[in-house]
Amino acid sequence: MSRLDHLVDHVYEVFKNEYYPGETVIVKFEDGGRAPAVLREKSKYPELLRPDGTVERAAFSRYCVSFVNRPDEEAVVHAPHLTRERKTFTKQRLRSFLKKTIEHEAWTGAPWCVKSQIAEEYRITKDIPPHLTYENQMLQRKANLAAKKNDFEGQIVNFHPELHPLKPKGSKGKRSAQDAALLNEAYQRALAADPGFNKIPQAIQQQHIEQLLRTSGGLVHRNGFQPIATEAQSKPPPPPPPPKYPIEDLELTPMRDRATRPALKFLSIDVPKPHPAYEEPSHGILMRSVGPLLETWDTLNVYCEVFQLDSFTFDDYVEALQLTDDTYHCQLLVEIHCAVLKKLVNDVNDKNGQVQVSLPESNLPGNDESSLADDSVLPSPTPEPEVKPAARTTRSSLAKSEVTELKNGLKNGQLSVREAKIHRAAEMEQSTRSYDWKTRLRKRDFRDGRWVYIIVGLLYQLSGDARRRKSCDDILRQLAPINQEAREETTISQYSLLDINTRVKILEILCMLSLETKAIRNYMEDCNNNMTDFRKERIDMQRKRKAAVEDLRLLHEERKTLQPESKTASPIPELEELDDSRMNGATSISSSVEVEDQDAVMDTEDEAPHQGRSLRRPNDRAAQRQKRLEEEKLRKERAQAEKAKKPSKQEKQYEKVLKKIEEAKEQIREYEEEILVIENDLREADCPRTRVLGKDRFWNRYYWFERNAMPYAGLPDSSTAFAGFANGCLWVQGPDDMERQGFIELCDAENAQYYKAFMMTVPERKMIEEGETHCFNARQWGYYDDPDDLDKLIGWLDSHGVRETKLRKELQAQQDKISTYMVARKTFLESSEEKKIENRETTTRISTRTKTYHDPAGSCRCFAWTNLTAERENGHIHSEPKPPAINRKQGKAAKKAVEEEGRQTRATNRQGKPLTRQGNRYTF
DSSP: OOOOHHHHHHHHHHHHHHHOTTOEEEETTTSOOOOEEEEEEEEEEEEEEOOOOOOEOOEEEEEEESSSSOTTTEEEEEEGEEOOOOOTTTTHHHHHHHHHEEOSSSSSOOOOEEEEEHHHTTOOOOOOOOOSHHHHHHHHHHHHHHHTTTBTTTTTTOOOOSSOOOOOOOOOOOOHHHHHHHHHHHHHHHHHHHHHGGGGOOHHHHHHHHHHHHHHHHOTTTOOOOSSSOOOOOOOOOOOOOSSSSBGGGGGGOOOTTTOOOOOOHHHSOSSOOTTTTOOOOOOOOOOHHHHHHHHHHHHHHHHHHOOOOOOHHHHHHHHHHHSSSGOOOOOHHHHHHHHHHBBOOOTSSTOOOOOOOOOOOOTTTTTSSTTTTTOOOOOOOOOOOOOOSSSOOOOHHHHHHHHHHHHHHHHTTSSTTTTTTOOOHHHHHGGGOOOOOHHTTTTTOGGGHHHHHHHHHHHHHHTTTTTTTHHHHHHHHSSSSSOOHHHHHHHHHHTOOOHHHHHHHHHHHHHHHHHHHHHHHHHHHHHHHHHHHHHHHHHHHHHOOOOOHHHHHHHHHHHHHHHTTTOOOOOOOOOOOOOOSSOOOEEEHHHHHHHHHHHHHHHHHHOOOOOOOEEEOOHHHHHHHHHHHHHHHHHHHHHHHHHHHHHHHHHHHHHHHHHHHHHHHHHHHHHHHHHHHHHHHHHHHHSSSSOOOEETTOOOOOGGGGGOOOSSSOOOOOOOOGSSSSSOOEEOOOHHHHHIIISOOOOOHHHHHHHHHOOOOOOOOOOTTTTTTOOTTTTTEEEEEEHHHHHHHHOOOOBHHHHHHHHHHHHHHHHHHHHHHHHHHHHHHHHHHHEEEEEEEESSSOOOOOOOOOOHHHOOGGGGHHHHHHHSSSOOSOOOOOOOOOOOHHHHHHHHHHHHHHSSSSSHHHSSOTTTTGGGGGO
């Protein structure tokens, strides 16, 4: 298109009936009404063809719009129901726009190109396709002319020369030997391509051969002129096709002027890079413990029904693991360990206390099951020279001498590191062989911290496994130290001195063992079966809802046919009524009628002509106002009188249809609510794995742990349900080692190639675009707890990348819920801090003359948690023994005796009435 007018007409016809998100349009209703709206989404559907090639369905587009005057209402419409306002998209404006932005060269057929200034500003390529260049256009024209000229006897010679060397007109002379050889070669080539070439007249043959020589650039002109191109020039490589988004995230061009990712917060003290804005104390939590903390908390809350535990918040869990003074007074900390231990070994009355997990063989010498009854005496150790203790021998002095002996043995090379004693767990197990950790666990002997002694025995047996040996030995070195006595009280006191990192390691081992038990596996199978049933129910509900929507559509059609002429209210848009996703937002007929009546009143008032500035007196204004009120009263009386008339048969049918429409809408709403309930049940039953929200361009993983397998705010009947949240944070995990080595830390050649393309390497891009905080591997975790940071994170993600497109979609879908529980967590923590300050002020005024005041509930939030689930199901918590069974008759008799004793010992006055607080001052 060489003329601008033709280009304007073509562009106008292409975009006249196309609308795009963000554009302001006018929605046309079937009754002739119009409403302004903003286009939000666009869906294009292709053309469908039948097997015979006929069109079954033409291509069309569907648009989702939100009304300007009614921001809470949306509708899905087709292109024929949309239009633009006048003078917004005209040929005059389009011509002005194209004239300012494009240009073309001064030859016929030159393509239109974007101006250089605009191309640089918006990064638009100016590469012209090869078939539109000037050279190829000239060659095509000459080839077409030659094809027409060489048309002879019904045979057309089709060839497309690339370059035409110049040949002076009228040049004649004899050919050289080189030209003759080239002519012979061209003749043979033409004959090989077409066997009938020798039947063509000789003049045409000569012309064709010379044309082939010109194409190959091998013809030497007889007059001494050299051709313009003596060698065949290769075509320039075609430009790469425009990328089809989404593409690989790291292949997108870095946006240097864009905002960086919002700063992460860290729970640990050893953060990858200091974050100046984060000054909260981390209480000694190491980065290597953050992952196990989240893993164990998620496991205990997902399978809380199996463990018979109340759900608890992540903040209470961290706080309980950090306790050192009131360790055994915290029910949350004790109940977690006891609940998990009970799943490893059955009760003594349940299958004779069968062990539910696979354990390595015991490390104790002669600890075979068959020889436990026979070998009651420990084997005598081999005699070794002992270091004589001091004059007064005590247990502590013997322990010190044994440590000195072990150190000397290691220095002299007599003992290996494995043979050397690093803890006293073996001696503890040998001292109680008749009542080992399995027997204690079968009898549920957890009182007074004895569950710690069970953990020592379990870890010592697990240390026989080479994979767990190092971690178990590190824990036992602290629970059963070599420089202290091998006693039960030692382990109980040592657990109070453990830091949170070691306690998390213990719980990680216990939780990993519990996942092997039959109870957890059966629970997972039940959840899978329930998910299958929920999916069937959802399909059934969706089918019923679809039928109800179809019935509603038919009722609307019937309503249109029965609508009386006196009804002036505009009907509700049918497309909005039949929208699958927004049926709940449909307005009722009665409300629309009321709105129409109000609009009619306003229209009547607006119809009065504007008189401009008035100089009438107050009496004239009062008379005018009174006249207007009388007219309004008269109009209302007429409307009431018309309403009081007996309705016709058609009006009665119309009212019945309206009632049926309301009933159909209510039925659809009930189906939708039921579908939402089923989907929530599906989410909570999805327990086999923790679902990741997605990954960003640098392969960081994003987790919202409440997304699946648990209620959003924990169990509703939990003792800490008043907190209103479970975790309340969006967690970010660094890239895995394979992803880091394959996509971020590239080899030198790939780094050079990436630097050539984007002027930076991938690690440099990571440091720039992530801002101040980073996670470099999968063992590093950060989190967001502010809705504003979540909003900034969504804005930072690029929708043109493969991974970030999915992550952005998931975050947008869950943004409202995540923000709600972030705010709930922040509010709860602030209120708990205020209560803690008030409790501290209160405790300073309490008298402690007789005993030390102990109020753990006021010092820490975690003390408010109690295991109500175990109390309901078992009648007692896990750490307490099972209460003895009481006979009903004996129980009633004992209760009656206590009541009788209470009545007899109660003080009374002379009249036999109980003494009051005032009455006990006097003597009767």
